[in-house]
Amino acid sequence: TPVVQVVAYYHNSTVPARDRGDFLYYRNGNNSFERVAPLEGAGSVIDGSKTVHAADVYMASAAPPELDRAKSHALRYQQNQWHLETDGERSRSYQPEDIRMSIVYRARGGSDACRC
Numbered sequence: 001t002p003v004v005q006v007v008a009y010y011h012n013s014t015v016p017a018r019d020r021g022d023f024l025y026y027r028n029g030n031n032s033f034e035r036v037a038p039l040e041g042a043g044s045v046i047d048g049s050k051t052v053h054a055a056d057v058y059m060a061s062a063a064p065p066e067l068d069r070a071k072s073h074a075l076r077y078q079q080n081q082w083h084l085e086t087d088g089e090r091s092r093s094y095q096p097e098d099i100r101m102s103i104v105y106r107a108r109g110g111s112d113a114c115r116c
Contacts, residue, residue: 001049001108002047002049002050002108003047003048003049003106003107003108004045004046004047004048004105004106004107004108005045005046005047005048005053005104005105005106006043006044006045006103006104006105007023007043007044007055007102007103007104008042008043008102008103008105009038009039009040009041009042009043009100009101009102014097015058015059015097017037018060018061019058019059019060019061019062020037020038020056020058021038021055021056021057021058021059021100022035022036022037022038022055022056023035023036023038023044023053023055023056024036024053024054024055024056025044025046025051025052025053025054026051026052026053035056038055038058038100038102048106058100059098059100062098065084065091065092067086068086071086071087072086072087072088073085073086075099080096081093081094081095081096082094082095082096082098082099
């Protein structure tokens with residue numbers, strides 16, 4: 001059964017190539033992976049049941065925040081900045097270009113699926 005997967009990028013970032021978090025995938029019979037840059041407004045569509053794929057680390061040079069799963073966390077946009085709050089207290093602030101937002105969509109299909 002095919003698994004259609006779409007990764008769409010809704011960010012506006014100008015980070016260096018080494019930090020951009022490329023979409024990676026392997027072609028059949030190829031021992032090295034291919035890279036697709038995560039461009040704003042673009043997306044990658046693949047059959048996830050047949051293609052090995054992943055995302056490279058976004059902003060690998062930055063130290064990520066530690067998020068204790070026992071605490072409540074929120075990311076809020078105020079005054080042209082994103083603020084990370086932990087249990088209601090601001091713990092970090094980010095510029096809009098520091099944040100990458102993406103959507104991942106998955107759908108299964110097959111011969112018994114509805115043909116629209």
